[in-house]
Amino acid sequence: xxxxxxxxxxxxxxxxxxxxxxxxxxxxALSATPLSGExxxxxxxxxxxxxxxxxNTELVDGSALSAAFTPGTNGxxxxxxxxxxxxxxxxxxxxxxxxxTPAVDDTGTDLTLANTSSARTFALKAGEFAFFPFDYxxxxxxxATAAGQTxxxxxxxxx
Numbered sequence: 001x002x003x004x005x006x007x008x009x010x011x012x013x014x015x016x017x018x019x020x021x022x023x024x025x026x027x028x029a030l031s032a033t034p035l036s037g038e039x040x041x042x043x044x045x046x047x048x049x050x051x052x053x054x055x056n057t058e059l060v061d062g063s064a065l066s067a068a069f070t071p072g073t074n075g076x077x078x079x080x081x082x083x084x085x086x087x088x089x090x091x092x093x094x095x096x097x098x099x100x101t102p103a104v105d106d107t108g109t110d111l112t113l114a115n116t117s118s119a120r121t122f123a124l125k126a127g128e129f130a131f132f133p134f135d136y137x138x139x140x141x142x143x144a145t146a147a148g149q150t151x152x153x154x155x156x157x158x159x
Contacts, residue, residue, distance in 0.1 A: 001040050001041075001042060001159040002040070002041055002042060002044075002159065003038040003039065003040055003041065003159075004038065004039050004041055004077070004156055005033070005037060005038045005039075006033070006034065006039065006077075006131060007031065007032070007033050008030075008031065008032045008033075008131070009030070009031045010028065010029075010030040010031075011027075011028060011029050011030070012024065012027065012028045013027050014026050014027045039077060039156070039158075040158065040159035041076075041077070041156040041157055041158060041159045042157050042158075042159045043155075043156075043157040044154065044155070044156050044157070045153075045154065045155040046152075046153065046154045046155075047153050048083070048150055048151070048152050048153070049142065049150070049151045049153055050148060050149070050150055050151075051091050051142045051143065051144040051149045051150070051151050052143075052144060052147050052148070052149075053112070053143065053144055053145065053146065053147050056094070056111065056141040056142065056143045057141065057142045057143070058139060058140075058141050059080070059093075059139075059140040059141060059142055059151075059153060060076075060078070060134065060136075060139060060140040060155065061139050062098060062134075062135075062136035062137060062138050062139055062140075063098045063136070063139075065136050065157075066136040071135060072135075073158065074135060074136060074158065075133060075134055075135035075136050075157075075158050076133070076134055076136070076155050076156055076157045076158060077131065077132070077133055077134070077155075077156045077158070078130070078131070078132055078133075078134050078140070078153075078154070078155055078156075079129070079130070079131045079152075079153070079154040079156075080093070080124070080129065080130050080151055080152065080153045080154075081124070081127075081128070081129035081130075081151070081152045082124035082125060082126055082127060082128050082129070082149065082150075082151060083127075083150045083151065083152050084126040084127070084149055084150060085126060085127065086126055087126050087146070088125075088126075089126075089144060089145045089146035089149055090123040090124060090125050090144070090145050090149075091123065091124045091142055091143075091144050091145075091149050091151050092111035092112050092118075092120045092122075092123045092142065092143050092144070092145065093111070093120065093121055093122055093123070093124065093130075093140065093141070093142050094111045094118075094119040094120050094121050094140070094141050094142075094143075095121045095134075095138055095139070095140055096119055096138055096139055096140075096141060097138050097139075098137075098138050098139060110143070111141070111142070111143040112143055112144075112145050124151075
């Protein structure tokens, strides 16, 4: 078994600050770590995906990685970052049911649709990132709003 030591730190100035005014009436300094300061992991997968506008790119096939879905026991931690350094395009990510591949058309399952029918769970703009637990219940897929977007991806299996 191995460990990772993730830390999330969010800071902002008060909204009255002369430079880099924050969203709140007070300054914020938030920091979070796991209860023990570390997460036990074993297998690690890392890859840089080139995400296009056509067919969705499958990032995680949950049922191929686990046959047991005990909450908090089986699964992993996912880190992903849109590595583009500029531009207004986004990488759209969907957490969908096992074997569901959202179609790239106007049927309501396209990840880039700008309505509530989209299968999109979240979108990452240039430089944005996400870190979250995933219990392998379903699949994670991605689609970009412009060709050639790159996504840095790490999957840390729970140990």
